[in-house]
Amino acid sequence: MARVNNWQLGREMSYWYPESRPQKQFAAVFDTNKCIACQTCTLACKTTWTSGKGQEYMLWNNVESKPYGSYPLAWDLNLLSLLDGQNWGEENGQSVYKGSTIFESAPAGERVLGWRPEDEDYAYPNVGEDDCAGGIEHGASIEIPHAMAWFYYLARICNHCTYPGCLASCPRGSIYKRPEDGIVLVDQNRCRGYQECVRGCPYKKVFFNPMTSTSEKCIACYPKIEQGLSPQCFANCIGKIRVAGFINTPDKAEADNPIDYLVHIKKVALPLFPQFGLEPNVYYIPPIHVPTAFTRQMFGPGTDKAVEIYRNAPNDQDLTSLLGLFGSTEAIMRKWKRVGDKAIGMDENGKELVNVPFKEPVHIRPAYDKLYQITRTNCP
């Protein structure tokens, strides 16, 4: 195994291949606080890519209710139980992962630590939908601030990892990472359907097609990416929870890059299970109403701070304006800036793609209407 740098772990780690970062890396930020689990993203993907024979059970994009939802069943819990806990420490003010990744804890004879879902594990794609973390006693009522049990929605696609578990698992080299954008693909001509990638991907985002005897996965809608457009699940998201772009490593972070700003500069968007060691490139703004004891094991040690930053967004015009750009255009925004009360998304040449006011005009209507000499009740 080679030694590679994983900035999400704050240290080097062992990986099957030497470090070789693409010219640019496709990345995304999902705001879990905005997701309503309408599954429009799921259907947009399904109808675009996986409506064929052998693809019936595949959901390259899915939305699951946490804490109980998971597709395939217990994809996260099964691997967490195989890993030796999550031990984060701190060195020079930086979080450092002290535990083992799936590559470092590979058993003898295996390329990575993994497990194989059975067909029944795919049979309940929305198990646990809207189930709360705790029981609701008879007579419970909504209390604000939140005192009731919680749940939240986690939308998931392939993370197009910097160190993909699927790629490391394939003994044939059938999986590759595109040098031009870091998108991870299965070569359908070379794949022989051994399902090693299905076993090795901790996020379980590679699926076996029993009709073609090959494994298939999310392709980040690369034909759209090549045209500067966001993938289908982004463009069709009615909650506007997603923004697509490209991420730099922390040492090369650019403040006018939307992804860099949210991940590296504001640190409000976090990787999903960074302790697995794959350096996943879909980042999540954690839910702010969920106990961080839960979300910390999912998004890493930066969770508490990210929640604090997000809660403070109303006082942070830059962050507020960038959050307003989510889902505002199908084009991929390579740059952004705030001008007064407007957020502007731009292409890589700085040409404006979209212009969004993040403060809408507020009109307070007096209760008494002098014109019509009538008193109205102001309803919210």
Next chain:
Amino acid sequence: MRFITWLTILALLFATSCTKVQVPTVEVNVTQVKELTLDPNAAVWDAVSLHASKMILQDLVEPRLLEPSTPEVMVKAITNGSEIAFRLEWLDESQSDMPGPRHFIDGCAVQLPSKLDPNVPAPQMGEVGKTVEISYWRADWQAIVEGRADNINAIYPNASIDHYPAEAKPLENNPQAQAETAARYAPARALGSRRSGPREQPVEDLIAEGPSTLSPAPNSFSKGKGVKTAKGWAVVISRPMPTGFSAATPSQIAFAVWEGSHIEVGARKMRTGWVPLILK
């Protein structure tokens, strides 16, 4: 008189049993016959010498097989001069011929050097510059060529599918449009991957120059048939005679077996080393 009768009966029993038990040879002897058969139960195999090939774990490259399964494969071989057929039989009580997540398929393969050379390639799928030819039989392909539907309902009989775009009403009288639409959702087939089907033979022709290099052979020429026996599989794989192989110039052969229920797939397999292949 009674003693002589019993002695005669015992002698007859002994002689009968001797004709049924074949003593395995250390090499694979190829018997010349007039007509080749793909039927593992054909009578022609009864008179053919038997080789019992001890199998070992594939433990050279990851992922490795750590727990042994199939201990040996019983091999017979015949030729009609232009083609050669191998009959492989091994123990495997479970029948694994349904593909799916965490479902793996019973199979076997024969491997020959591409060129006759005293300096044979490494038995682990050859080496760079020393190609091997592999004929690979799979139980699911056998079921499909024998008529099992190649669709999801054959695997999950209760599956209910709302709609396939390729079967949309506006396309029902346009086979070309149907095929094009189906190909959009089957990229492996659209690329022409022979492995991805549709299948006409249960055997696939492959070449390799070492682990991880397995590729489709330029031409597809192998045929085969496998039948489930009471305790395992009996499979016949036929292919053209290896170039240069004759009574004067023997070759080498190696075998591999995958037991699907033991999560054997790809590199996770039982294999043999090279075994002498001799034309009688």
